[in-house]
Amino acid sequence: MADLKFGLIGTGFMGKAHAIALKAAPTVFSLPAFPVCELLAEVDDEQAVRKARELGFARSTGDWKALVEDPDVDVVDICAPNFLHKEMALAAIAAGKHVYAEKPLALSAVDAQAMVEAAEAAGVKTLVGFNYIRNSATQLAREIVQSGEIGELVHFRGRHNEDYLADPTKPHDWHTRRATAGAGALGDLGSHILNMAEYLTGQRIGEVCGQLQTVIPQRALPDGGGGMEEVENDDQAQALLRFDGGLIGNLETSRVATGRKMGLAYTLTGTRGSIIFDQERMSELQLYKHTGPEGRRGFSTLLIGPEHPDYAAFSPAPGHGLGYNDQKIIEIRDLVEGIVGDRPLYPNFREAARVNRLIEAIERSHLEGNWVSVSG
């Protein structure tokens, strides 16, 4: 089995998740190439050395540009803060590397588009880490929709709410600044539910009507000096949706929704049944069929098991449960198979750039106070 050598940039929340997944993936799945944890980049040499030891990478560097250029790196894996994605990805593409990046792809649709064009011109593979679509339960939801099992879709409802910025005394960090985060909740969390809306329905969002709000308008500076500054992006956002296939829907997202920790959830309503899902109970799907005797109809709680997508590789026994990192393992599997098999990856930069366009359409709709259409 050939090797596929990974160069990881960034070792925060997502960097560690990628590392865990890279280590476990070849044992969980039978892969066409072995994903090697080859090189790790951090902000300086010392931290890079330490993190490479912790996360199990063979080599390390304090200079991400060196990583991008390294001849022994096949895939550049970008887990650095969002505002660095563009520069890193363009450099990696220029060096002919495949790029695996965390979401959101870029701070703006224009930047994202530049990344798409560079990647497509270079012919490298790209994948963006919208990992929640890899969860077995969500893959199952899509399978049920596509098979026609719940008829034609008539409504989509989605949300991705968390409360990590609900505390008004929490100071500014990269999330709250336009220059480092772009959009707020809409970019960080809304990007997931926007991508998922299209993934699940198999339809493109054609028009949006959006509304944004910064609930906590000022926050303290992180230096502890007591100064306050304006929060530069949305704490919560919501939108009505019109899909190209005629379907309508709505979504909301928030980083100040007290009580929600991993509150990505959706309801898919079809003419012959419905699906309800909540990522806080990620290993189950509620399925309703509008058939059979009326007195026996109800939402069934399907516990994910080996009959469902990708579960069997983790356990042969049903209901044993997948966790957050297992989604990343599935993502790695898709990435490795796609690169080795030279097959299209989903969601690639082009698809992720669409999410940036949707975010901006919602922002524009908010500013203009009317519906905004979204192209391509």
Add this chain to the structure above:
Amino acid sequence: MADLKFGLIGTGFMGKAHAIALKAAPTVFSLPAFPVCELLAEVDDEQAVRKARELGFARSTGDWKALVEDPDVDVVDICAPNFLHKEMALAAIAAGKHVYAEKPLALSAVDAQAMVEAAEAAGVKTLVGFNYIRNSATQLAREIVQSGEIGELVHFRGRHNEDYLADPTKPHDWHTRRATAGAGALGDLGSHILNMAEYLTGQRIGEVCGQLQTVIPQRALPDGGGGMEEVENDDQAQALLRFDGGLIGNLETSRVATGRKMGLAYTLTGTRGSIIFDQERMSELQLYKHTGPEGRRGFSTLLIGPEHPDYAAFSPAPGHGLGYNDQKIIEIRDLVEGIVGDRPLYPNFREAARVNRLIEAIERSHLEGNWVSVSG
């Protein structure tokens, strides 16, 4: 104890519910007057006689106009189809009767306004049957919001979805015709969640941005002859909301949401906590407090009990459960107390007419494709 004599018009779903509540209310609650089931009107004498026997009314008539004029009727209780509300209510008001009507108050905001003005000019009491706001759990939700227990509200999410018209082979009935129903799901079900949005938040909806859809555009004629005709109102609707107090929110309503039977639900997100409620589990409220040790925070399932509004009259023991008709018993209590005590009733015609205006604002917003403000 004095008597308060009721004249009931209409004996369908709601008429029976009113009758049950009138019978039980004086035993459940200590009332300032005894609600007498005095006179019942149905479409003809024969049916009126039969229904009066079934529902326990002293007298009956096949002519609702006679009921309205009857000197021994203090309160005219209108459970007839929606399109008759206006004529009946105006006649009752003209006869100096108090009026208790089912929702929606009227088929249009103009009609509703005429009813408000007539009632206020005559000085009679009015109450409209938005009974779900009487549920202990929902009263508790409002109490929690008003007390500041979950801080300031930052988001309202509501829905009222059912699936009674999900079957496309179901023929036309009064729901599907403009002349008999006015708006579709938005009028029948949406009226509940619109009223409840303002009840729960204590804020007025100032602007709406709405979207309507007739999912099943044609239905068979009820004569069985096989002819098809257009469905004249919405099967589903959704809206973004901007409240006068700055709060934002969204709602949706549907009569084709497969799997939902009594799918009125809301989430109230505050700066220091949140509330989740689903009428399909009407005797419990989920409450989250964003305080205390982080590792002990979670949504608590409060089972309704004697500490909560109006529950103790039904049972001294917690968690024993209220049912649909119990909400109507509470409504009757409010009605009787309001009339006898000459106190304002909520929601009266003026309040219910507001719901008609909100419905029309959502419809207009849909047609115009932008935000619409709602006065008064």
Add this chain to the structure above:
Amino acid sequence: MADLKFGLIGTGFMGKAHAIALKAAPTVFSLPAFPVCELLAEVDDEQAVRKARELGFARSTGDWKALVEDPDVDVVDICAPNFLHKEMALAAIAAGKHVYAEKPLALSAVDAQAMVEAAEAAGVKTLVGFNYIRNSATQLAREIVQSGEIGELVHFRGRHNEDYLADPTKPHDWHTRRATAGAGALGDLGSHILNMAEYLTGQRIGEVCGQLQTVIPQRALPDGGGGMEEVENDDQAQALLRFDGGLIGNLETSRVATGRKMGLAYTLTGTRGSIIFDQERMSELQLYKHTGPEGRRGFSTLLIGPEHPDYAAFSPAPGHGLGYNDQKIIEIRDLVEGIVGDRPLYPNFREAARVNRLIEAIERSHLEGNWVSVSG
């Protein structure tokens, strides 16, 4: 329609529930006789007068013996404390009255048996208020079991836990004394789940192996003087069960189970499916069918609706919810129909006496430390 005149003794929790149900029943259901609230007895005239006014009874008396003898009383309805059931019932039977009594029937199996024999010798109808078996969801569970829809039963699990005596500072009351309550949790709550075990399975419990415990061995005297006395009966109990049909099972009951408010629950496991129910969510039943594609099997949440037993009389629309008092309304319907139609009632004194025998068998098993069989 003839009248059936009720004489109610006792106006606490259960007395009021009976009164509400008597008032509402003839409007909810089409009854073969009208249940008249004729006469009410309380401990003295003053209280009797007041309570008759509150609960809507025509006449009152401070002497329950007068009620029992009253020629205008057809049914003696005993809601007095348990230790009075025997004397009152025997007097009522001696006067030729039908008897409707709350559970548990008696403080001992011997007493219960005397009551059975008197009632059967006199040929009067008897009914004991195990009202939870009247809940639509539980009637549905029995229907599903009996139809063979979940195959043959292989296991029964039941509990009835509450926490009304969890607070150790709560002083003695009638529950904690042998002379007034007989068994503790086992008598008060366990009686429900024992009756329900046989009702649901359609099998008799043939042998039990039980264990009892008084968790809080001493409580303060209710006089507030600070004296402590021994608690005379069980705070919690549990048992293994062997049914006559070969089925095995277990149950537990507690009055100190912190967090449980109306914690009656059961799981019925069959060879082709299973049922789960929790009275705290009394309007839903979880049904699992071990058929169809494995990937679509899961517990379905059936919301009770008009297809299910007795629901349609309360509402024509599914999922609108029944409450505690609605169970009593159904019980009244059964009582009136049984008396007027001269049909067997369930559970009558004979059936309720069986529950007393089961309680004593569990107590004896606890003392002897082995299995005890239960006759008849």
Add this chain to the structure above:
Amino acid sequence: MADLKFGLIGTGFMGKAHAIALKAAPTVFSLPAFPVCELLAEVDDEQAVRKARELGFARSTGDWKALVEDPDVDVVDICAPNFLHKEMALAAIAAGKHVYAEKPLALSAVDAQAMVEAAEAAGVKTLVGFNYIRNSATQLAREIVQSGEIGELVHFRGRHNEDYLADPTKPHDWHTRRATAGAGALGDLGSHILNMAEYLTGQRIGEVCGQLQTVIPQRALPDGGGGMEEVENDDQAQALLRFDGGLIGNLETSRVATGRKMGLAYTLTGTRGSIIFDQERMSELQLYKHTGPEGRRGFSTLLIGPEHPDYAAFSPAPGHGLGYNDQKIIEIRDLVEGIVGDRPLYPNFREAARVNRLIEAIERSHLEGNWVSVSG
């Protein structure tokens, strides 16, 4: 960092789970030694070679005895069928290896005891894979109990039900034979809940009263020839429990409980609160506190997060969810730390042998029809 070299015997469900965990553990946790996947044994060379490649082991052998003797193996990891545990463990111990074995430890208490004595005489470390106690939510439950947060425990209720043998047409396999499995559901699943009962409560089970049943008494031979043979062990079992500290409880286990897939669940009732857990929703714990205003008491759903045991190593964000294999990663962490730090491991062979004794006590109690005490 030193290496700790693992030799894995057996590559079924559990073998793969161990391999995944060995790969991921050093990236998830900071370990004091690196767990090396050194040598893998399967039933023949060909299969061993193939599986070593799949699961990422450096070397392979078709002879487990060679593995046990291999000088480059520090830890023998036994995932072979239960009936082989004893022979393999004794050989490993004789070779001076640490032993990590799957549960149940042995087919009988006598065998288990021999294994304990050998291990203790040799001074090697042992660990048995009762992995569900490693779940964050269950560790949290224990922490809450031990801290006194819910007062003193008054009741334990446990179950571990699944339905993998519910289908009566499923032929015999190793589970159904005494010689290969020992006890049935009681050994396979009941062992988990027995161990967990003591882990959670911190008390020893002193006496049991048990009941076993083989629901499907005969099954087809696996050869497909149509012959039927007796099932040799229990399909379901249940027991009353008396703990040494005075606590009482009950448990049940089944392999024919239709609808349960990973149905390990428990309720811990304390004097000041209660805990409910269900492994099918493994990333949440229900906690009730019997304090504060009565109207605000209810079971809270705690989503597992970084404040809870061992979660933060997997994700810094709450509610993101752990999966089945994550429990094994925590187990590996404990194993490596215990061996390197020369600290006691839990549950070691001595603790696991206790589970075998509890199983046999329940079986004996069933046969004798009375309570049986359990020593040591």
